[in-house]
Amino acid sequence: MKCPFCNEAETKVVDSREAEESEVIRRRRECISCNERFTTYERLEKPTLLVIKKDKTRESFDRDKLMKGMMRACEKRPIAAEKIEQTMDQIEKELRNTTTGEVSSQLIGQLVMHHLQKLDEIAYVRFASVYREFRDAQQFMKELQAVIQKKPLEKAPKLTVHIE
Numbered sequence: 001m002k003c004p005f006c007n008e009a010e011t012k013v014v015d016s017r018e019a020e021e022s023e024v025i026r027r028r029r030e031c032i033s034c035n036e037r038f039t040t041y042e043r044l045e046k047p048t049l050l051v052i053k054k055d056k057t058r059e060s061f062d063r064d065k066l067m068k069g070m071m072r073a074c075e076k077r078p079i080a081a082e083k084i085e086q087t088m089d090q091i092e093k094e095l096r097n098t099t100t101g102e103v104s105s106q107l108i109g110q111l112v113m114h115h116l117q118k119l120d121e122i123a124y125v126r127f128a129s130v131y132r133e134f135r136d137a138q139q140f141m142k143e144l145q146a147v148i149q150k151k152p153l154e155k156a157p158k159l160t161v162h163i164e
């Protein structure tokens with residue numbers, strides 16, 4: 001860390017302490033050349049989007065993981081890879097527009113289903129069956145019937161942004 005007074009490249013840390021519940025480390029430094037003291041702060045660079053999982057733990061949003069799930073649902077369906085990519089872009093954009101920088105995994109699932117339903121019904125049912133972890137065939141059939149009858153199943157989940 002360069003000295004702000006004389007530009008000397010070498011400075012030594014004379015004190016280091018954590019502040020603000022350990023999210024910031026404050027260091028007092030002393031220039032080995034002019035002996036002036038100054039302070040530096042070390043902060044954790046937070047990922048811009050966190051996913052709140054079922055058990056309330058957080059992990060950073062993983063686009064590749066979600067993309068794999070969507071690709072699996074769209075397998076052997078007449079959907080261009082480009083279209084899936086575009087849908088993924090739209091989903092990610094909507095997620096990143098949330099003001100808190102945190103979204104629940106539940107909301108992500110709902111958002112994907114909302115978009116897949118417009119894209120391809122079979123892909124939608126496939127994704128929904130994995131996501132909802134249907135406990136029995138009856139529940140699955142009920143869902144399938146609703147799709148066939150074109151009942152609006154997935155309303156756009158409430159985000160802070162307007163969805164179509």
Ligand SMILES: [Zn+2]
Binds near residue numbers: 005035
């Ligand atoms: Zn100096």
